[in-house]
Amino acid sequence: MSFVWLASYPKSGNTWMRLMLQSLMQGGEPVDLSRPITPGLPLRSRDTLGRLLGADCGELSAEEIDRLRPWTYIKAAGLLPGPSFHKTHERWRRTAWNEPILPPEASCGAVYILRDPRDIALSLAHYTAVTVDEAIAVMADADHTLAEAGDRYCVLYRQPLGTWSQHVLSWLEDADPPPLVLRYEDMIDDPLAALTGVCAHIGLTAPAAALRAATRSCAFDVLRRAEQDHGFTEAVPGRAFFRRGLAGGWRDTLSPAQRQRIEDDHRAVMSRFGYLPPSR
Template sequence: MAEIFWLASYPKSGNTWLRILLANVRAGGEADIDALPQYGLSGAFSRVVFDQYCGFKSSNLPVAAYENLRPQIFRVLAAHVPIPLVLKVHDAWRFTPKGEPLFPPDITTGAIYIVRNVLDVVPSAADHWNVDCAEAVRRLCDPDFALMADPNALAPGLRQVPGRWSDHAASWVERSGLRLLVVRYEDLIADAAHVLADVLAFLGWSANGETIARAVEVAGFARLQQRERDLGFCERPSQARSLFFRRGRIGSWREELPPDLVRRLIDVHGSAMARFGYLDGGGNPI
């Protein structure tokens, strides 16, 4: 049975970038970013994977029915895949409608939770979803916010429920009970090699310093942006206003968010922002 690690994050928090770094380690060089599943780095919400291991199409099921089946699909997947899996997750850690953990602890080796300053998440998510920043803020403050939830559209992924940004973080960090490594996006930006080494140690993967350095070098943000301009990127939604690899900067919110939206986010998420080092002792953004 394969090990399963959950790579959990709120959308636009660095999940894909970390998967690319891990794929580069597995490839021993520059991995194909359009083929991350071949390195055991697919999405836990993939409709194709669900349909393959379920034996019939999820599109024929109501949401509650396929959500109740998802834990068992993960168990079947773990039983049939020969390499350890690191599965991308945007869902909050939660229970299925019938009360079972959506991410079964009996097949879980651990979880990595990537957190990014909510002030920087908003403008990135707004471009990704093709909405304005006010609408993105509304979504990040909505406890029922869900992705791929339009009943009239067949999305490539199953419905996911991130909910509110701060609730999402608390669900994984405080309530999951899983063996957990927390990674701040800002630390990954500041010293990718160091953070990647910590992630590899948590996963139990062996890699020398040269392999780690090469993995980081070929996943530089400017390089990924140029690759996306030249060849596209399969995970970029068609409605996105900008590149998937948009800016990769810390603090760009200062140029993009008006004061009233900053205040709204701090009012709703201030406690979690302080916990992860995004507010100073006076409650001001860092």
């Protein structure tokens, strides 16, 4: 079969949607946060590449891994019993050999989750233990990359993000297959409609009762309590992953100067998706 890519800039609601989908696959039952959300091959690691190649990949450079990654996904997709949901924070891009890093041959759909960058700055600062000003700078850094700890011996693949604006546009203008665009703010307003829309986009049929149960099982306050009681495998130790689950929290937290910096950095894309009035 193949993969459904759940893509977003970090701290945009990707994990929340994955949990709703996982709950839906379980008929709407709560998800155990102490276990991995998506079981199976960890597609972002050198170990997986080595297992599929039958070779040690520890000394491959980032460029060599980029060359192999499309093949990795095609090979892994052939081992799947059905569609598999996988998150990515990487911007959509091509390798130096002009191949899509996430090949359409291994993909049966994509969803891009979009969030107001003013709220992302606050959530990112909390989650990565940096200042809000540092988070704002990261979101404006065209060279920002995850897992960039040297080309060799890093467990995870290098994942270029670019700026928040570059990230959004890479998925919305270049990605193949084109994704469903889902705003985090709309997920908060109507999670049932958001989940139903995702299922329709990827061709997943589910009973209405299961859809309703999945959104109830993954309500933000339910997830927050579950994390407090049992922990969460994807959380940074000592910091809550499910913190507030609000839209517009920037209004009473960002300083005027911080807000202005974000808006100046990303005005065109923010205007395009309703976070600012249209540019004149």
